[in-house]
Every structure is written in C-alpha cells, then in structure tokens.
Amino acid sequence: MKKAIVLLSGGLDSATALYIAKNRGYCCLCLIFDYGQRHIREILSAKRIAQKAKCAFEILKIKLPWEGSSLLDNRIKIPQVTKSQSHKVTKEIPNTYVPGRNIIFLSFALSYAEAVGAEAIFIGANAVDFSGYPDCRPLFYQAYRKVINTGTLLGLSGKDIRILTPLIYKSKAEIIKVGKKLGVPFELTWSCYRGSSKPCGKCDSCIFRQRGFRQAKLKDPLLA
Amino acid sequence: MKKAIVLLSGGLDSATALYIAKNRGYCCLCLIFDYGQRHIREILSAKRIAQKAKCAFEILKIKLPWEGSSLLDNRIKIPQVTKSQSHKVTKEIPNTYVPGRNIIFLSFALSYAEAVGAEAIFIGANAVDFSGYPDCRPLFYQAYRKVINTGTLLGLSGKDIRILTPLIYKSKAEIIKVGKKLGVPFELTWSCYRGSSKPCGKCDSCIFRQRGFRQAKLKDPLLA
Numbered sequence: 001m002k003k004a005i006v007l008l009s010g011g012l013d014s015a016t017a018l019y020i021a022k023n024r025g026y027c028c029l030c031l032i033f034d035y036g037q038r039h040i041r042e043i044l045s046a047k048r049i050a051q052k053a054k055c056a057f058e059i060l061k062i063k064l065p066w067e068g069s070s071l072l073d074n075r076i077k078i079p080q081v082t083k084s085q086s087h088k089v090t091k092e093i094p095n096t097y098v099p100g101r102n103i104i105f106l107s108f109a110l111s112y113a114e115a116v117g118a119e120a121i122f123i124g125a126n127a128v129d130f131s132g133y134p135d136c137r138p139l140f141y142q143a144y145r146k147v148i149n150t151g152t153l154l155g156l157s158g159k160d161i162r163i164l165t166p167l168i169y170k171s172k173a174e175i176i177k178v179g180k181k182l183g184v185p186f187e188l189t190w191s192c193y194r195g196s197s198k199p200c201g202k203c204d205s206c207i208f209r210q211r212g213f214r215q216a217k218l219k220d221p222l223l224a
Numbered sequence: 225m226k227k228a229i230v231l232l233s234g235g236l237d238s239a240t241a242l243y244i245a246k247n248r249g250y251c252c253l254c255l256i257f258d259y260g261q262r263h264i265r266e267i268l269s270a271k272r273i274a275q276k277a278k279c280a281f282e283i284l285k286i287k288l289p290w291e292g293s294s295l296l297d298n299r300i301k302i303p304q305v306t307k308s309q310s311h312k313v314t315k316e317i318p319n320t321y322v323p324g325r326n327i328i329f330l331s332f333a334l335s336y337a338e339a340v341g342a343e344a345i346f347i348g349a350n351a352v353d354f355s356g357y358p359d360c361r362p363l364f365y366q367a368y369r370k371v372i373n374t375g376t377l378l379g380l381s382g383k384d385i386r387i388l389t390p391l392i393y394k395s396k397a398e399i400i401k402v403g404k405k406l407g408v409p410f411e412l413t414w415s416c417y418r419g420s421s422k423p424c425g426k427c428d429s430c431i432f433r434q435r436g437f438r439q440a441k442l443k444d445p446l447l448a
Contacts, residue, residue: 067339
C-alpha cells in the first residue's frame, strides 16, 4: 500500500487533507508538531483526529528559541482580523506568523518520507481564506519541490516524493464541504489561535472558520 | 553590524565557515544541533569552537523518530570508506546518510535568520571531499535559495537571506589551509563518526580529514 506523510495540525484544513489522502488510497502516517504554540490544545485535537482516522502518528517536539511571534509568546497580543488582511499577501501579515514554520514542518516530513519510503506528503495549506503567510502560497510549494529533486537520495535517483496541497485554491467553505463529504470529524478539530476552552471567535483563524461554515450552510459542531 | 547564522557541527568544515563569516565582518550566531547523532561529542566541540570565537550559540535538540541511518543508530555499523565513494555521488552513498538532515538544519537557520534579521546563513557544505550526500551539492543550495524567495516574509519583500557555502568547491586540504590562515582552533574540532575518545581513523570522515591534513602538509592536532 502506498504511503503518505500527512502534516496534521489539528485544524480543519489538515484534517480534511488527511481524509483526502486516505480517500486516495494512501496509508497515512501523521506528523504532529509540538512547537510551543500557544493553542497547545490543537495537538490533542490532531492526536484524536489521527486516532479516529485509524492512522499512525508521531508527535515531534521542537523548540524555537527565537522570539517575535504571538503564536509562541503569551506576552504578545493575538490580533483581531481585519478585512485587508483576509484575502491577499501584504507586508503587514499578522504577528501570528512564525518564521519558517511550514518550511521546518516540510523538512521533517521530507526526512520521514525518505526514511519510510513514502511517495507523498500532504499538507493542508490554503492560499484563499488565509492570513497571508508566505509559506502557504503555491509558489513556495513549487520551489520546495525542487529541493526534493536535488537534496534527497530519492530525488537523485529520479524518483520523487510528491508534495500535495489539495486545498490550496479552495475557499474555507469549499474545504468544509469536501470534509463533510469525506466524514472529517469537525467536532475534533481546533482552529482558534487562543488557547482557551472555547473558540474566541475573534482571531483570524476563528473568523475564517465561522465564515466558512456559514457559507457552506453547515453548523460548526464546536459552537453547538 | 550585519548578522549571520552559522550552522556549526563541530567539524572542521563548519568551524572554518564560522571563521570565514567572522572574517567577512558578520556578527555570527551559531546554531548547533543535538539530533541524536552517535558522535555526540561533536556538540561539545561545536560549543567550544563558538566560545573560542566569542560568538553566541543556540543548541537545538531535535529527535528524528525514524530509523535507517548508522549515524543515529548504534546497531548499524558505520562503514569504512572505499575509493568509489570518495569523489562522486552514487546511489550507494554510505549508511551514515541522514535523510533530509541539511534540509532540516537549513529550515531552522532560515527561521532564526528571519526572526533576528540576519542577512546570511553560512554552512560548511562541501561537494569535493565528501560522502556523496545529496544535501551537500551546489544544485541543492541553488534550489533552496528559491524557497527563501518564495516562502519567507523577507523574500516576499524583495530582500533576501543569502545562503553562503564558501567551501563547497574546495578540497579538504584547501579548507584546512584557509582555516589555518584564519586561526581556526582545529584542536577543538571533531570529525570522527564514531563516538569514542579518539578518532577511529577508518570512517569516511576520518579518512577525508587525515588526507586533507597530509595534503595540506600540516599536522592534525587531534593526532598529536
């Protein structure tokens, strides 16, 4: 059975990416990161989603000793979303940006894929309803593919590990509809950047989620 | 003062890269990885080299839960060098290869560089006297530069973090000569893949080092 590494954050995008990978017939190995994120409960969500999907998972603990992101530092306030930040990449992306986060995650996924002979890496990156992070954009993934071709043994031997971003051009509502169809357990997912017991409803991530469910004409089980 | 991140392993290549960076006027921040390597004493070497050079350093601990490299797994025998492996990339590179190692290291360096506003990342990669690892080759670094352009905020804003590989086309003897000139404390460096108290003299890394000192007509202080 062909194998895939799935980057699983615990949010609804990565959960949907996992169910897409399963639906395409991959044996999925989920990679979950404990990187000091403020919303640490997403790790528990990711674990539960992997278990629900009956997939193996690894939780990798990494510590970024540098500062500057509100997602890693409780002293920095997480901003509320503004319309200008919602749909395009600007120089003023929110302070929730963690420099190089997806680059780091992908590099571990690549190492894992090469070690176990996986053919693909799935990542739920999205460049439509997103906070403008550079490492969520299609151009970045195109560039990263060349790193695989040149920097791994598999790449040198002419084979390839494919990086698959099935959600990159979808709106949040479309992602939710796909997820619904595939049976993604939305009740187990977690999106809010703040680490409280209930979604705050005000951060980027909550706003995108709420609007997505509204546009998909579905109810978010987390708000039930 | 312009800043650079220097990937410091404790070997003589990365130590020389550090001294080149210093010589070019950079304030150097060294990044050292504790990644479960068998030759863990190289971490101590790296720390001492950074201290000797009066540079700040961070030691990042990362655990790769996947298997398959003799550098991470004591149960796998570290091979002795053969001539066919010494000068070109083959499909049969030694089992000391750690999938994606430099890709992972670079991704952390990139995150660090972006967080602290460093202009450059120095890495002592070498594609002449090396074990054929794909992530030591010039083409890989060219590909990785595009990841920076597309996947970081700095790249998007038109600025750049330069990845500098000043040793990539040099022989080990040439590296040793440059290092000697710049005052690299070779007595603090460590190259042997085996974790004993003295260099084994038989692994790839020892062979390249011995030959380098011999060709440079210098004595290796580790063998004094």
